[in-house]
Amino acid sequence: MNLVQIPFSGFKAIKLLQNVNLELYQALFDDQTEPVGIVSTIQAFGLLKPTDASIDMFNHRWNLSTARWKLKETGIEIATGKSTTTTEMMKTADGEVTLMILSFLLDSLAFDGVNEITRCLIDATPQSLVPLKPRRAQITNLLKAVQSQVSGIDWRDQMEDAEKTVGETQLVWHRGLVSPKWSFELPTKAIAAYYQALCTVTRFPEYHCVLETNGSLSLAYALAGLFCGLRVCVVVGGQVIHGSCSAGQWQVRLERVEDRIHTKVKIGRKIDDIQDLLVVEEVSNVRANRIPLKGIGKAATVGQGLSQKEAEELAACATCIATRALRNMKREPKDYSDDDNESVDYGSTSSTPQEDENPDLVPVQTQVSIDALALWWDCSNDEAKTLRENGIQHPMFLGDQKRWDDIRFGKQVMGKIAKFETLDKEAQIQLLLRIPGPCSRDDYTKLLHVLTSQIILISFLEFNDISRHQVRVRSGGKPHNTLVGRGLQGTMTPSTLGQTDIMASWYYWLQGTMPKDLDCVETLSTDGFLIYRRLLLDLNLEPLVCEKIIVEPGHILFDKSRSKMVIGDDQGYMVVGHPQYRKLRSEPFELKPSDKTRKVDRSWNVTEADGVLELGLHLNIGDSVSVDTSIYAIALASWKLSYGGRALNCSHGSDTGSLVKGETIEELTPGNGPEPEPETGSAQWTSMKLFRAHGNNLGQIACLMSTEKRGMVRTEACLRCCLSAAQTEGLDFLID
Numbered sequence: 007m008n009l010v011q012i013p014f015s016g017f018k019a020i021k022l023l024q025n026v027n028l029e030l031y032q033a034l035f036d037d038q039t040e041p042v043g044i045v046s047t048i049q050a051f052g053l054l055k056p057t058d059a060s061i062d063m064f065n066h067r068w069n070l071s072t073a074r075w076k077l078k079e080t081g082i083e084i085a086t087g088k089s090t091t092t093t094e095m096m097k098t099a100d101g102e103v104t105l106m107i108l109s110f111l112l113d114s115l116a117f118d119g120v121n122e123i124t125r126c127l128i129d130a131t132p133q134s135l136v137p138l139k140p141r142r143a144q145i146t147n148l149l150k151a152v153q154s155q156v157s158g159i160d161w162r163d164q165m166e167d168a169e170k171t172v173g174e175t176q177l178v179w180h181r182g183l184v185s186p187k188w189s190f191e192l193p194t195k196a197i198a199a200y201y202q203a204l205c206t207v208t209r210f211p212e213y214h215c216v217l218e219t220n221g222s223l224s225l226a227y228a229l230a231g232l233f234c235g236l237r238v239c240v241v242v243g244g245q246v247i248h249g250s251c252s253a254g255q256w257q258v259r260l261e262r263v264e265d266r267i268h269t270k271v272k273i274g275r276k277i278d279d280i281q282d283l284l285v286v287e288e289v290s291n292v293r294a295n296r297i298p299l300k301g302i303g304k305a306a307t308v309g310q311g312l313s314q315k316e317a318e319e320l321a322a323c324a325t326c327i328a329t330r331a332l333r334n335m336k337r338e339p340k341d342y343s344d345d346d347n348e349s350v351d352y353g354s355t356s357s358t359p360q361e362d363e364n365p366d367l368v369p370v371q372t373q374v375s376i377d378a379l380a381l382w383w384d385c386s387n388d389e390a391k392t393l394r395e396n397g398i399q400h401p402m403f404l405g406d407q408k409r410w411d412d413i414r415f416g417k418q419v420m421g422k423i424a425k426f427e428t429l430d431k432e433a434q435i436q437l438l439l440r441i442p443g444p445c446s447r448d449d450y451t452k453l454l455h456v457l458t459s460q461i462i463l464i465s466f467l468e469f470n471d472i473s474r475h476q477v478r479v480r481s482g483g484k485p486h487n488t489l490v491g492r493g494l495q496g497t498m499t500p501s502t503l504g505q506t507d508i509m510a511s512w513y514y515w516l517q518g519t520m521p522k523d524l525d526c527v528e529t530l531s532t533d534g535f536l537i538y539r540r541l542l543l544d545l546n547l548e549p550l551v552c553e554k555i556i557v558e559p560g561h562i563l564f565d566k567s568r569s570k571m572v573i574g575d576d577q578g579y580m581v582v583g584h585p586q587y588r589k590l591r592s593e594p595f596e597l598k599p600s601d602k603t604r605k606v607d608r609s610w611n612v613t614e615a616d617g618v619l620e621l622g623l624h625l626n627i628g629d630s631v632s633v634d635t636s637i638y639a640i641a642l643a644s645w646k647l648s649y650g651g652r653a654l655n656c657s658h659g660s661d662t663g664s665l666v667k668g669e670t671i672e673e674l675t676p677g678n679g680p681e682p683e684p685e686t687g688s689a690q691w692t693s694m695k696l697f698r699a700h701g702n703n704l705g706q707i708a709c710l711m712s713t714e715k716r717g718m719v720r721t722e723a724c725l726r727c728c729l730s731a732a733q734t735e736g737l738d739f740l741i742d
Contacts, residue, residue: 042138042140042144043140043144043145043147043148044091044094044095044148046128046131046138046139046140046145047104047108047124047128047140047145047148048095048098048100048101048104049100049128049131050124050127050128050130050131051100051103051104051107051108051124051127051201052098052099052100052101052103052104053100053205053209054103054107054201054204054205054208054233054234055103055205055208055209055234056103056106056208056233056234056235057233057234057235059235060106060232060233060234060235061102061103061106064102064105064106064109064159065102067159067160068109068156068158068159070158091148091151091152091155092105092151092152092155092156095152105152105156106233107201107229107233108120108124108149108152108156109152109156109159109161110161110164110228110229110233111123112149112152112153112156112157113159113160113161113162114161114165114225114228115191115225117149117150117153119191119194119197120149121145121146121149122194122195122198123194123197123198123201124145124149125142125145126194126195126198126199127198127201127202128140128145130198130202164228164232165224165225165228167228167232168224168225168227168228168231168232169224171224171227171231171240171248172222172223172224172227172240172242172247172248172260172262173240173242173247174222174223174224191221191222191225192219192221192222192225192226192269193221193269196217196219196269196270196271197225197226199271200215200217200226200229200271201229203215203217203271203272203273204229204230204234204236204258206273207230207234207236207257207258207273208234208236211257212275212276213273213274213275214256214257214258214259214273214274214275214276214611215230215257215258215259215271215272215273216258216259216261216270216271216272216273216274216613217258217259217260217261217269217270217271217272218261218263218268218269218270218272219261219262219263219268219269219270220262220263220264220267220268220269221269223240223260223262226258226260227240227248227260230257230258230260231258236257236258237249237255237256237257237258238256238257238258238259238260239251239255239256239258239259239260240259240260241259241260241261241262241580241582242261242262243262243264244580244581244582244678245582246582251582251632251634252626252629252632253276253607253609253611253624253626253632254276254609261580272613272620273613273614274611274612274613274614274620274622275611275612276609276610276611277610277611277612278610279610280542280543280610280621283562283563283564283572283612283619283621284529284536284538284560284562284563285560285561285562285563286472286536286558286559286560287534287559287560287561288476288559295480295481295482296478296479296480296481297478297479297481298475298477298478299381299464299473299474299477299478299479300381300384300474300475301382301383301384302382302460302479303321303324303382303383303384303457303460303461304317304383304384306453306456306457306460307320307321307453307457310442310443310444311441311442311443312443312444313418315416315418316416316418316419316422318416319415319416319417319418319419320415320416320419320450320453320454320457321383321393321397321457322393322396322397322416323397323413323414323415323416323454324397324454324457324458324460324461325374325379325393325394325396325397325398325461326397326398327413327454327458327494328374328397328458328461328462328465329373329374329394329397329398331458331462331494331500332370332372332373332374332462332465333373334499334500335369335370335493335500335502335503336367336368336369336370336502336503337367337368337369337370337502337503337505337553337645337646338366338367338502338503338504338645339366339504339505339642339645339646340502340504340505340506340507342504342506342523342524342525366646366716367502368645368646368647368648370503370553371549371550371553371649372465372466372550372553372554373465374394374461374462374465375465376390376391376394377390377469378461378464378465378467378469379393379394379461381464381469381473381474382460382461382464410451410454410455411447411451413451413454415450419450422444422445422450423445423446423447423450426445426446427446427447434446452486455486455491455494456484456485456486458486458491458494459485459486459488459490459491459494460485462490462491462494463485463488463490463491463508463511463512463515466490466508466553466554466555467512467554467555467556467557468540468554468555468556470556470558472558472559473556473557473558476558476559477535477557477558477559479515479516480515480516480517480518482518483514483515483516483518485511485514485515487514488510488511488512488514488515489504489507489510489511489514490503490507490508490511491511493507505552505638505641505642505645506524506527508553508555509524509527509530509537509538509539509555510524510527512537512555512557513530513532513537516532516533516535516537516557517532517533521571523571525573526573526574526575526636526638527571527572527573527574527638528542528572528573528574528621528636528637528638529542529562529571529572529621530570530571530572531560531561531562531568531569531570531571532570534559534560534561535557535558535559535560536556536557536558536559536560536561536562537555537556537557538555538556538572539552539554539555539556539637539641540552540554540555540556541637541640541641541644542556542637543556545608545640545703545704545707546703546706546707547644547647547703547706547707547710547719547741548721549649549651549721551644552640552641552644552645562619564612564614564619565614567614569614569618569619570618571618571619572618572619572620572621573618573619573620573621573636573638574620574621574622574635574636574637574638574639575620575622575634575635575636575638575639579633579634579635579636579639579711580633580634580635581631581632581633581634581676581677581678581711581712582631582632582633582634582678583627583630583631583632583677583678584630584631584677584678585631585674585675585676585677585712586602586627586628586630586631586675586677587602587673587674587675587698588672588673588674588675588677589672589673589674590670590671590672590673591665591670591671591672591673591696592665592669592670592671593664593665593666593667593668593669594664594665595664595665596662596663596664597662597663597664597665597724597725597726597729598662598725599700599701599725599742600698600700600742601698601699601700601701601702601705602673602675602698602699603627603675603676603697603698603699603702603705603708603709604627604628604702604705606625606626606627606702606704606705606708607625607626608623608624608625608626608704609623609624609626610622610623610624611624620636621636621637622634622635622636623635623636623637623640625676625704625707625708625711627675627676627677627705627708630677631675631676631677631708633676633707633708633711633712635707635711639711640707640710640711643710643711644710646716647710647717647718647719648716648717648718648719648731648732648735648737649718649719649721650718650719650720650721650722650723650727650728650731650732650740651721651722651723652722652723654723654727654728654731656722656723656724656727658724658726658727662724662725662726663724663725663726663727663729664726671694671695671696671729672694672695672696673696673698674695674696674697674698675697675698675699675705675709676697676699676705676708676709676711676712677712678712694729694732694733694737694738694739694740695713695717695738695739695740696729696739696740696742697709697712697739697740697741697742698742699741699742700742706719706741709739709741710741713738713739715737715738715739716736716737716738717732717737717738717739717740717741718731718732718735718737718739718740718741719740719741720740720741720742725740725742728740
C-alpha cells in the first residue's frame, strides 16, 4: 500500500469548550467523554466543507431520531438521540460537520476502523493547534458516546446510491473462490489521507484529488459527491463510468486498478505552464570543487601537464571512439529497480553487450556534433570540425581485438609510454609520485576513457548560452563511472542506452553520486542545477527530442517549497474514449499527409508526495477522447520508435503514393476501443495502423500513447516509403 501524507496549511483554531465549568465537565464525564477528546476530534474532522443540503439532511434525520420518555411504573427515563456530548459539539459549525461525518462512518464501517481513522487524523493535526494530544481511551470513549447518540440515523440510501454510481453491487453470492478486490473496504490510513485531501479541495477549489485503489470506491464517492457536492469522475478499467475526465471538469477522480494491490491518494493543482515549476537562475554557484564545462577536455589534458601535441592526439582518439560508439549505440527501455555500480575493467569486453535480436532495440539518433566538440575543447567551430575529421581518420586499434588495451595512441603518447616502460620498478614509482599526469599505458587508457565519456555526455546536452557558460561540473567527478561511461567499458561496442541513463549520468557528474531512485524520473535537482528532458519543453516526436537533456542553474519550486525530484505517474498513462475517426483502407487508395486528429488541448497538473512532485499531462482530443500521461511515459514510448527519415533513402519528390494490390491499412485518430470488423467484401486487413496527425505535435503524442506496440513516426520520407519500411520491420503502426 502506497500512502501519501497530504501537506496542508489550512488548519485553523476552533473555539470550543474554552471555558469548561465543573457542571459541564461532570455532564461530559457521565457521557464517558472529556473536553480533550472532543476538541481534538473536531479539529481533525471539522475542516471539511460539505454542502448546506447535506447538513440540513443530517439535522432533519437526527431530530427525527431524538426522543425522551419516562416509564410510569419504574420511573426510568429513556432517551435517544442528542445528549450532552453531541449537544456541545453542535454549538459550532465545525462540530456539526464532525458529527455528520462520524455518524456516516460509524454507520458504514466497523467501530475499530473509525477509531483508527480518527486517531490518524488527530496525529496529522499540527501540534500548535492541538498542544495536548488525547489518549487512545479518550478517543474511544468519545466515539462510543457519539455512536450511542447518532445510532438512529440511517445512511443506507446514500451508500446504495454511491454503490450504484461506481458500479459495485452487494455480493450475496458470486462465482469463484476469491471475492473480487473491490468488495473490500479501503485501508483506514488511506481513508484518513483521502479525508484530508477532501478538506483541501472543498476549501481551496484550485486543488484536485485522485484516489487510486483496487478496493471499494463507494465510501469515497459518498464523501466527495454526496456530502461535499464535488465534481467526481469515476474510472474503472480505463473507462469513465461517471462524470467527465476532461481537464477542469472534475475535482475528485476515483480510479479502480485491477492489476495489483494498490491504494494511493494524491492531491495537487493545475499549473498553466511548466515554467511555473522550474526556477531557472541566470548565474550558477561558483564553488571551489567545480570547473566550467567549457574547455573541460583541455583542462583534463593540458591542464594536467600534458604537452599540446599529446593533448591533441588524445582528443583525436577520444573523438574517434565517441563517434563510433554513438553510431553503434542502441536504445532499449530499461527497468531501474535493480541498478548496480560495477567497476571498469579495461582489459575485458563489455558485461552488458547489445543484443541485436531484441526487437525493441533502435539506433541512437544523437551523434558527435561540431557544437559539442567546440564546447568540450573550447575552440572555434572550424577547429572543432578539424578535430572531428582527425578523429574519423584515426587508426584506432593495434590489432583485430577491439579492447581498451589495444587502442593505438599517437606518436607523442606512445613515446611517453615506451620511455616509462624502460624504467625499472623503483624509477617508475618515483616518476608516478612526482608527475600528476599520466605515465603508463594504463594511465593514458583511463584518461582516454574519461575524455570519451565527456564527449558523449556533452553530445546529449541541448546547447544554449546557459549550458555553454554557466554549467560547472564537479572537479573530482568521474564521467567514466556514470551509466553512459560504464557502457563503454572494455569494448568499442557500447551497451544499450536506457531512457534515463543520460539524466542519471549528468546527475553523477554534477553531484558525485547516483540518484537514490530513477524510477519514472522526469526532472532532477542537485547542487543548484536542474537536469530535465528536452521533451519537457518541446512536446513532439522528433528523433532527438527524447534523447536530449537540458542542464542549467536553478531549482524545483512548488507552492513555495523546494523539491529534489519530479516524477511521472507510476501507472504510465490512460486513454479514455474511442477514436473519432477510424476506417479500413485498401487499394486503390492514395496516401497523402493528413491531420484528422485536429486540435488537442493540453494542461499540466502537479501533485506532491513526501517532498517528491508528480507531474501529469492531460490531453483533450475533441469532446470524447482524453489522454492522461506523463513526460516519462512519453519518453519511454518514444524510446522504441523507429523513424521514417533520410535513412530510408526516399527519393520521391512528392508526398503521394498508393496502396498496392492486396494491401490493407487502418486509418485512425487517437483513442482506445475495440478493433473494427472488416467491411463486407473487403480484403483481410492487417494490423498495420496509420495514425493521422500530420504536423500536429500534440496529436502525434496522443497517437503514440494510444497503442502499446512497436511503430514508426514519419519524418522526412514519404508515406509510401515509411509504410513499406514499417511492414518490412514488422512494426504495428505508423504515425503521420
